[in-house]
Each structure stands twice: as C-alpha cells, then as structure tokens.
Amino acid sequence: MVAVKIDGKAFAETVRGDLAKHVEQLQREHGITPGLAVILVGEDPASEVYVRNKGKQTRECGMASFEHKLEATSSEAELLDLIGSLNADPAVHGILVQLPLPAHIDSDKILNAIDPAKDVDGFHVSNVGLLGTGQKAMVPCTPLGCLMLLRHHHGKLDGLNAVVIGRSNIVGKPMAQLLLRDNCTVTIAHSRSRDLQNIVRSADIVIAAVGRPEIVTGAWIKAGATVIDVGINRVERDGRKKLVGDVNFESAAEVASAITPVPGGVGPMTIACLLANTLTACCRARGLPEPLGLTA
Numbered sequence: 001m002v003a004v005k006i007d008g009k010a011f012a013e014t015v016r017g018d019l020a021k022h023v024e025q026l027q028r029e030h031g032i033t034p035g036l037a038v039i040l041v042g043e044d045p046a047s048e049v050y051v052r053n054k055g056k057q058t059r060e061c062g063m064a065s066f067e068h069k070l071e072a073t074s075s076e077a078e079l080l081d082l083i084g085s086l087n088a089d090p091a092v093h094g095i096l097v098q099l100p101l102p103a104h105i106d107s108d109k110i111l112n113a114i115d116p117a118k119d120v121d122g123f124h125v126s127n128v129g130l131l132g133t134g135q136k137a138m139v140p141c142t143p144l145g146c147l148m149l150l151r152h153h154h155g156k157l158d159g160l161n162a163v164v165i166g167r168s169n170i171v172g173k174p175m176a177q178l179l180l181r182d183n184c185t186v187t188i189a190h191s192r193s194r195d196l197q198n199i200v201r202s203a204d205i206v207i208a209a210v211g212r213p214e215i216v217t218g219a220w221i222k223a224g225a226t227v228i229d230v231g232i233n234r235v236e237r238d239g240r241k242k243l244v245g246d247v248n249f250e251s252a253a254e255v256a257s258a259i260t261p262v263p264g265g266v267g268p269m270t271i272a273c274l275l276a277n278t279l280t281a282c283c284r285a286r287g288l289p290e291p292l293g294l295t296a
C-alpha cells in the first residue's frame with residue numbers, strides 16, 4: 001500500500017470535540033442549547049442504527065436531542081403535522097427526516113415541508129438553490145464531510161480535476177457544487193456513463209458515490225490521486241457479511257496517494273457534519289456569529 005489512509009473516524013472525533021466546546025460556550029455566554037429533532041419512519045435496521053448514533057452523539061456534544069419514531073404505516077399527513085410542530089418549536093434548531101422513507105410517502109414533499117432555516121440535511125429546494133448559486137446555504141452532511149476531509153488532507157483544491165461518480169441529490173450533485181466552489185474542474189459521472197473507467201482515470205480527486213460494491217479498482221485510478229469512498233455496501237464474502245465501499249481499497253491504495261477506508265472514512269463525518277449544521281442553524285437563528293471552520 002502506498003496511499004495514506006484518511007482516518008475519518010479520528011477526524012470526526014476532533015470535529016465533535018470542537019463542537020462540544022462551542023456548545024458549552026453558547027450555553028455559558030447566552031444560555032442557549034442547540035436542539036436537533038430526528039424523525040424515523042418505519043423499522044429499517046440500518047436507519048435505526050444511524051438514528052441511534054445521531055441521538056447519542058448529539059447528547060455527547062451537549063446539544064438537545066428530540067427523537068420521533070413513527071410507524072411504517074404512518075400517513076404523509078401525520079408526518080407533515082409533526083414537521084409543522086417542529087418548525088414552530090423554538091427549542092428545535094435542526095430537523096432531519098431519516099431517508100429512505102417508506103414508498104407510500106412522497107419524500108420531496110416531506111423534505112420541502114421543513115423550514116429551510118432548520119433543514120440541517122440541506123435537502124430543501126431552497127438550500128439546494130442557494131448552494132447551486134454560491135449563496136449561504138445549509139450544506140448536505142455527507143458532501144460537507146468529504147470536503148472537510150479533502151481540505152484537511154490535500155489543502156487547496158484549485159484547478160484539480162475532480163470526478164464525482166454518482167448523481168444523487170444526497171451526495172453526487174451537492175458534492176459537485178462544493179468542488180466547483182473550491183475551484184475544481186468537475187465531472188459528474190454515473191453508472192451509465194460511457195467509458196467510466198477512462199473518465200475516472202483523468203481525476204486528481206475521485207469521489208465514489210454510485211452504490212456499487214468495489215466497482216472502482218486500482219486500474220481506474222491515476223497515480224497519486226486522492227480517493228474518497230462514499231459507498232456503504234453490505235455484501236457476503238466467503239460466507240461472511242462484510243461492509244465494503246464503492247472502491248476496491250487494496251488495489252486502489254497501491255496507486256492513490258490518499259484514500260478513505262470503509263468503514264471509518266466518510267461515514268463518521270456525516271454525523272459530525274450534521275451536528276455542525278445544527279450548531280450553525282442555531283447561531284443563525286439567534287443572530288450569533290457562526291463558528292469558523294465548521295462549515296463549507
């Protein structure tokens with residue numbers, strides 16, 4: 001292995017430590033406690049783990065956590081009612097609806113019902129538009145986490161060729177916007193891109209967020225590139241369940257200069273950035289300065 005392994009777990013711990021200090025200062029100087037409400041609909045096992053971890057880490061940072069669990073059969077109207085009451089609650093500065101939602105619920109309608117100022121996921125069309133036009137937005141957590149890792153390990157990104165594999169609203173599209181804002185030349189590729197391998201080989205920075213286990217191998221990577229693996233795929237190998245990314249770590253690490261592992265890379269940064277966004281939303285709501293270095 002020639003690449004440096006980018007330790008997202010350790011970096012996320014540092015971010016959460018900084019956040020806890022800011023939260024303590026907010027309480028001491030202004031008597032304010034940032035609050036995050038998380039809504040889970042149904043019983044998807046992975047979502048249950050993520051929501052539990054979000055609640056735990058929110059409390060560990062000194063923020064207030066409000067957890068709402070709704071039956072899988074809950075109606076869109078029930079969910080909209082709950083969002084309406086959280087929008088109106090001054091103790092709640094951030095609202096997150098865990099995705100995916102059950103198929104009978106229109107996700108876009110739900111996400112667009114959240115007050116954009118409390119939209120700590122950055123999925124409301126207003127925030128998508130603000131980010132796309134270079135204005136102050138709430139930035140989606142996973143791309144924000146990738147950007148923080150990239151800036152920390154690579155420094156300035158100006159002029160670099162970045163290839164984002166994946167065009168989801170949660171990762172691919174906002175990631176491309178953030179890289180553009182940092183002056184990269186950005187290509188968005190996806191599973192149907194012709195000659196994907198050669199597109200990826202042109203990249204100084206590869207963001208793999210396509211949801212295909214280990215599709216990107218070392219043969220696709222330009223020597224010295226930085227590889228950020230967003231994939232979380234549960235697969236069975238030699239009769240054992242395993243979590244792998246969209247990148248084949250072993251072969252890519254022979255060619256890249258730096259690479260994130262799965263697990264322990266981007267995943268932990270997602271929750272750290274959610275907490276950072278909650279603190280940001282709280283400061284904006286109260287007209288207080290935003291902590292530097294915790295946002296894009």
Ligand SMILES: Nc1nc2c(c(=O)[nH]1)N[C@@H](CN(C=O)c1ccc(C(=O)N[C@@H](CCC(=O)O)C(=O)O)cc1)CN2
Nearest residue numbers: 050097098099100121141142263264265266267268270
């Ligand atoms: N409303 C949202 N829903 C979803 C989001 C999101 O950002 N907002 N992202 C994902 C799930 N997710 C957070 O919600 C998330 C995924 C993974 C991790 C993480 O820490 N992963 C670990 C591995 C954990 C495991 O064993 O499964 C890692 O990569 O090290 C945190 C959060 C979809 N839904």
Ligand SMILES: [Mg+2]
Nearest residue numbers: 103105106107
């Ligand atoms: Mg749906």
